[in-house]
Amino acid sequence: xxxxxxxxxxxxxxxxxxxxxxxxxxxxxxxxxxxxxxxxxxxxxxxxxxxxxxxxxxxxxxxxxxxxxxxxxxxxxxxxxxxxxxxxxxxxxxxxxxxxxxxxxxxxxxxxxxxxxxxxxxxxxxxxxxxxxxxxxxxxxxxxxxxxxxxxxxxxxxxxxxxxxxxxxxxxxxxxxxxxxxxxxxxxxxxxxxxxxxxxxxxxxxxxxxxxxxxxxxxxxxxxxxxxxxxxxxxxxxxxxxxxxxxxxxxxxxxxxxxxxxxxxxxxxxxxxxxxxxxxxxxxxxxxxxxxxxxxxxxxxxxxxxxxxxxxxxxxxxxxxxxxxxxxxxxxxxxxxxxxxxxxxxxxxxxxxxxxxxxxxxxxxxxxxxx
Amino acid sequence: xxxxxxxxxxxxxxxxxxxxxxxxxxxxxxxxxxxxxxxxxxxxxxxxxxxxxxxxxxxxxxxxxxxxxxxxxxxxxxxxxxxxxxxxxxxxxxxxxxxxxxxxxxxxxxxxxxxxxxxxxxxxxxxxxxxxxxxxxxxxxxxxxxxxxxxxxxxxxxxxxxxxxxxxxxxxxxxxxxxxxxxxxxxxxxxxxxxxxxxxxxxxxxxxxxxxxxxxxxxxxxxxxxxxxxxxxxxxxxxxxxxxxxxxxxxxxxxxxxxxxxxxxxxxxxxxxxxxxxxxxxxxxxxx
Numbered sequence: 001x002x003x004x005x006x007x008x009x010x011x012x013x014x015x016x017x018x019x020x021x022x023x024x025x026x027x028x029x030x031x032x033x034x035x036x037x038x039x040x041x042x043x044x045x046x047x048x049x050x051x052x053x054x055x056x057x058x059x060x061x062x063x064x065x066x067x068x069x070x071x072x073x074x075x076x077x078x079x080x081x082x083x084x085x086x087x088x089x090x091x092x093x094x095x096x097x098x099x100x101x102x103x104x105x106x107x108x109x110x111x112x113x114x115x116x117x118x119x120x121x122x123x124x125x126x127x128x129x130x131x132x133x134x135x136x137x138x139x140x141x142x143x144x145x146x147x148x149x150x151x152x153x154x155x156x157x158x159x160x161x162x163x164x165x166x167x168x169x170x171x172x173x174x175x176x177x178x179x180x181x182x183x184x185x186x187x188x189x190x191x192x193x194x195x196x197x198x199x200x201x202x203x204x205x206x207x208x209x210x211x212x213x214x215x216x217x218x219x220x221x222x223x224x225x226x227x228x229x230x231x232x233x234x235x236x237x238x239x240x241x242x243x244x245x246x247x248x249x250x251x252x253x254x255x256x257x258x259x260x261x262x263x264x265x266x267x268x269x270x271x272x273x274x275x276x277x278x279x280x281x282x283x284x285x286x287x288x289x290x291x292x293x294x295x296x297x298x299x300x301x302x303x304x305x306x307x308x309x310x311x312x313x314x315x316x317x318x319x320x321x322x323x324x325x326x327x328x329x330x331x332x333x334x335x336x337x338x339x340x341x342x343x344x345x346x347x348x349x350x351x352x353x354x355x356x357x358x359x360x361x362x363x364x365x366x367x368x369x370x371x
Numbered sequence: 372x373x374x375x376x377x378x379x380x381x382x383x384x385x386x387x388x389x390x391x392x393x394x395x396x397x398x399x400x401x402x403x404x405x406x407x408x409x410x411x412x413x414x415x416x417x418x419x420x421x422x423x424x425x426x427x428x429x430x431x432x433x434x435x436x437x438x439x440x441x442x443x444x445x446x447x448x449x450x451x452x453x454x455x456x457x458x459x460x461x462x463x464x465x466x467x468x469x470x471x472x473x474x475x476x477x478x479x480x481x482x483x484x485x486x487x488x489x490x491x492x493x494x495x496x497x498x499x500x501x502x503x504x505x506x507x508x509x510x511x512x513x514x515x516x517x518x519x520x521x522x523x524x525x526x527x528x529x530x531x532x533x534x535x536x537x538x539x540x541x542x543x544x545x546x547x548x549x550x551x552x553x554x555x556x557x558x559x560x561x562x563x564x565x566x567x568x569x570x571x572x573x574x575x576x577x578x579x580x581x582x583x584x585x586x587x588x589x590x591x592x593x594x595x596x597x598x599x600x601x602x603x604x605x606x607x608x609x610x611x612x613x614x615x616x617x618x619x620x621x622x623x624x625x626x627x628x629x630x631x632x633x634x635x636x637x638x639x640x641x642x643x644x645x646x647x648x649x650x651x652x653x654x655x656x657x658x659x
Binding site: 054055056075076077081082083085086087089090091092093102103106107150151154 | 579
């Protein structure tokens with residue numbers, strides 16, 4: 001059987017800049033045709049990873065493979081990879097058409113083929129009518145599209161995007177996120193995107209590699225990353241999270257019962273709690289805590305007092321405090337009935353489903369937890 | 372019309388006072404010399420070599436004389452060759468300096484500028500010491516047994532070119548460096564990313580984007596190189612006179628024909644202005 005090799009493979013790659021270790025012993029596989037996002041805080045090494053794939057940096061140790069071929073020593077112009085730069089890096093002396101045709105001309109394709117491909121790509125990114133303009137005469141959003149078109153025109157096996165939307169305003173950014181996703185589905189090219197914006201990562205990606213301090217903290221689908229964060233860092237970086245340290249109280253009936261500092265207990269599936277561990281951190285997403293004014297049945301319910309209520313439009317954000325003094329953030333959809341029901345100062349009943357209590361591991365690199 | 376706008380139209384006394392230094396400077400060093408030159412160029416020379424003012428076009432007719440046209444042609448040729456060599460040598464140097472780390476950039480720029488700390492004449496004499504028959508270069512070649520007898524290097528056209536290139540190379544490097552340093556490194560990465568090897572990236576991206584600096588360099592080398600007389604005198608041994616030598620000769624040399632010298636100078640000055648204007652227009656059109 002002919003198995004398609006992965007589009008990108010980093011094997012045990014380390015890259016240092018002087019005394020700073022940007023990437024440490026990192027391995028990553030990107031499947032052909034997927035949209036993978038490298039997500040992480042600034043300075044975590046995600047841009048260096050992209051530059052290692054593009055060939056602008058060479059790893060100190062380890063190898064880079066593209067489509068099953070070791071390209072560690074190949075310069076950027078010999079790699080079947082194109083990049084959308086954060087600053088777009090459009091050639092100011094060339095108009096839109098010539099910018100987009102640049103890569104094809106470098107491949108010495110016939111003029112007729114170049115013309116038809118350029119027209120095709122211009123249609124793809126909806127830039128018709130701008131062909132003869134210089135980059136300086138375009139808006140930020142249009143420049144972004146030219147940068148995309150220029151990188152896509154030579155049909156690279158892999159498209160790299162370095163924070164491509166960071167220079168756009170919030171509204172345009174959201175539109176472009178959807179469009180980027182649509183474009184990737186349409187052309188079927190492997191996309192590797194770098195961003196520090198978790199919402200952007202969730203919107204566009206098939207899979208997310210969460211990068212922290214030069215290592216991959218967690219790699220998974222957007223659903224996995226959000227619903228099953230592996231570490232406290234992962235839980236806090238993506239979405240909001242209530243993090244607590246809890247204690248194993250007892251096991252029984254296929255459940256592991258955890259005692260929270262606030263004096264209440266919540267059960268999780270017994271398999272979710274590792275053997276021979278007494279204390280661990282857990283994460284509960286704010287929208288997974290359900291509030292009610294009436295006493296809730298079941299063992300996972302506990303009582304608390306609402307200390308703060310913030311109206312956020314589509315939802316309300318409550319801060320509640322348990323009898324033991326533990327504070328939690330709760331997000332509740334803004335239904336009119338609920339809005340009338342719960343206010344600051346009220347006593348409420350809270351319930352959490354066993355599946356929504358995520359038992360976290362330690363931060364991967366063992367260099368302590370993020371602040 | 373309101374009184375306010377009328378006031379704004381006519382500069383007040385303060386404005387004139389503030390402008391005065393600039394206007395005086397322009398008057399003394401641009402307008403007056405040009406006026407003297409124009410006045411002289413229409414004058415005539417009397418038997419004693421003094422200037423007899425009048426209105427005569429004879430000087431300009433003499434400028435068109437084939438002898439002087441040949442000299443002028445040679446000057447343009449030498450200056451053009453100097454400019455080409457300076458460009459070929461200067462572009463890579465300027466580019467490398469611009470791409471060097473900040474620490475090295477300052478050191479390398481200093482190296483380019485160090486020659487300016489020494490008098491131009493002393494540097495030219497140093498070249499004579501190197502190139503003359505019993506000079507350093509011949510000595511080295513003899514010692515290496517590369518040649519049997521000393522080569523005649525000095526007082527040749529090649530020596531003049533060497534002297535001109537040496538004198539004007541920094542004026543090519545510095546403006547190109549100025550343009551190259553401002554070039555966004557991401558543009559070069561984009562070029563590499565889209566399939567350019569180093570050479571093609573240089574030709575397709577670096578050169579087009581540093582053209583303003585290059586044109587400035589061409590002007591700063593070509594124009595003064597045409598009029599240069601000291602190097603042609605000292606290193607060419609007056610065997611290959613340039614237009615600069617001819618003009619110098621009219622003013623302070625044996626020819627002693629100031630009106631004719633003025634006419635020569637005026638014609639070539641207008642030619643430089645025309646070249647400058649053409650280059651400027653091309654540069655503007657490129658960037659538009």
